[in-house]
Amino acid sequence: MNNIPHPLSLEYIKYRLAFYIFYPPDYTSINGRALFEGRSYVHQLSSEDYVICPYSGERHRHTKPMNRAALKSTAKNLTEIKDIINSYGEMLRLQNQIGNETLVELWRLTYVGWTSPLFQVLKQRAPFVIDNSTADLSKFCHGILTLLRSLFENKTPPLSKWTAKQLHDYAENEHLLIGYKEVCAAPATLITSILEHIIEQTNSSRWVNGNQGRLAENPNEILIFSQARWLMERACIVYESTRYITHLAFGTSSPVKQRHSFPYTMTIANYLTSEDSTLSKLYNYWLTNKTYLSNSDLEDIEFNVEKITDISYEIESNLDSYDKSNKFWYLLEDSMLIILQRVETVFCTMTQVNDVYQYKKIDLSIFFGASVFEKQTHA
Structure with a gap:
């Protein structure tokens, strides 16, 4: 039984790695904690894990509970969490991709931290073993990415510099510490402490490496994986957005499935x-x-992501003409298939899979849903 609300079976999607990375990794770490914690679909937390939030600010005695067990796990593994961040930071600094403490550099480092459990899942396929520190780091980085997404969507310059306290205060003022089901499970001092450590890693003049006794496995490979996943995410955003606006312009029904893959x-x-x-x-x-x-490979994927973005804008500018939009749509599909194939190749190389799946246009319809330009709607 498929317990995760996903329209495609795990058996189907795990042989298409470019799509597989979007399948919810609702697994547990070694200590039995769900990677999704309270957001888990299949691993229910005990009521004993939750308490009323004692921390000051908007969270104080909020009607939504606080996950005390998650906080205990993070506190226990804090040294190893920082060591893993150190190894990612060192690899990014060596490639001159961080060094100036900007928001976009903070994003680069935390995106790697967030996707690192996905890398372990992709590498192992089965059985899944996610170490506790990597899982806890991913959860914290997910929160930082949510914060940074809010900043970027509000047009905060990516090259600006924010202190840990400024980031925490922004999260508080924008109600980002109040989640859908529960409140953020960490005191302000712990949040700012971890943020400060991560920000320090993006400063090339400080090189805060600390104790390197626990380094991430294959950090450079993890960086390539996270970048390929980000490029795939960007490509899917462009593809699905364009599919949606063309359905609004020329279609008669909603393009959104009740259960969607992306x-x-x-x-x-x-x-x-x-x-x-x-x-x-x-x-x-x-x-x-x-x-x-x-x-x-990544540069080739990037080129085609930029290409479909330009095509997407052309389609948006020609929504008054079905024929012109249809022409551009097929160009977009062709480039999207190139992206899928390149991403698949990158992931297959990492996992040592020799039988690389060859993508076809029907795969786009299966994953996203049919386009308004298709002659037939695929089931």
Whole structure:
């Protein structure tokens, strides 16, 4: 039984790695804690894990509970969490991709931290073993990325510099410490302490490496994986957004499935039905960070992501003409298939898979849903 609300079975999607990275990794770490914690679909937390939040600010005695067990796990593994961050920071600094304490550099480092459990899942396939520190780091980085996404969507310059306290205060003022089901499970001192350590890693003059006794496995490979995933995420945002606006222009039914494969489908739908929405505004966050690793495969993927972005704008400008939009759409599909194939190759190389899946246009329909230009709707 598929317990995760995903329209494609795990058996189907795990042989298409470019799509597999979007399948919810609802697994547990070695200590039995769900990677998604309270957001887990299949691993229910005990009521004993929750308490009323004792911390000051908007969270204080909030009606939503605080996950005390998650806080205990993070506190226990804090030294190893910082060591892992050190190893990622060192690799990024060696490639001159961080060094000036800017927000986009903070994003680069935390995106690697967030995706590192996905890398372990991709490498192992089965059985899944996610170490506790990597899992706890990923959860914390998820919160930072949520914060940074809010900043970038509010047009905060990516090259600006913010202190840990400023970031914490922004999260407090923007209600980002109040989640959908629970409040953030950490005191302000712990949040700012970890933020300060991560920010310090993006300063090339400080090189805060501390105790390197526990380094991440294959940190450079993890960086390539996280960058390839980000490029794939960007490509999917462009593809799905364009599919959506063409359905609005020429279709008769909603392009959004009840259960969708791409996790940002509802984000796209909610945004593009609002007043004064444009693709460039929607893409603002996803286009903030360009490719930052010198790798021929990644650079080729980046080229085609930029290509479909330009095509997407052409389609948006020609929604008064079905024929012109249809012409551009097929160009977009062709470039999207190139992206899928390049991403698949990168991931297969990492996992030592020799049988690389060959993508076809039907795969786009299966994963995203049919386009308004298709002659037939695929089941």
